[in-house]
Amino acid sequence: MSLDTAQKRLDEMLTDLDRSIAVLQSEHPEAEQHTADAGASLSDSGRIEAALEAMRGQRSEVLAAVARAHAGTYGKCVDCGLPVPDGRLEARPEACRCVACQAKHDRSRR
Numbered sequence: 337m338s339l340d341t342a343q344k345r346l347d348e349m350l351t352d353l354d355r356s357i358a359v360l361q362s363e364h365p366e367a368e369q370h371t372a373d374a375g376a377s378l379s380d381s382g383r384i385e386a387a388l389e390a391m392r393g394q395r396s397e398v399l400a401a402v403a404r405a406h407a408g409t410y411g412k413c414v415d416c417g418l419p420v421p422d423g424r425l426e427a428r429p430e431a432c433r434c435v436a437c438q439a440k441h442d443r444s445r446r
């Protein structure tokens with residue numbers, strides 16, 4: 337995948353995420369307030385909150401990938417420095433680690 341294509345994909349992801357986050361927030365203002373007084377059940381606002389959190393997490397990964405694209409290190413694993421396989425970048429343009437390092441990273445977080 338060329339850097340141009342990657343940057344375009346990242347840009348689109350960012351736009352999509354921003355829109356989804358804005359929509360969720362406007363439809364569920366109660367999800368951010370940690371109180372259940374807005375008519376939504378606790379589990380409901382918890383679910384929305386989790387979705388928002390996941391989207392924010394992905395958004396920051398996309399932003400980091402954009403920064404790496406500018407720095408000229410996009411497509412290289414941040415841990416071992418080897419190129420991240422194209423197929424992986426196609427599936428997840430924001431991926432910052434090769435498969436092996438990501439697996440190690442995931443394990444160390446658990």
Ligand SMILES: [Zn+2]
Nearest residue numbers: 413416434437
């Ligand atoms: Zn690696």
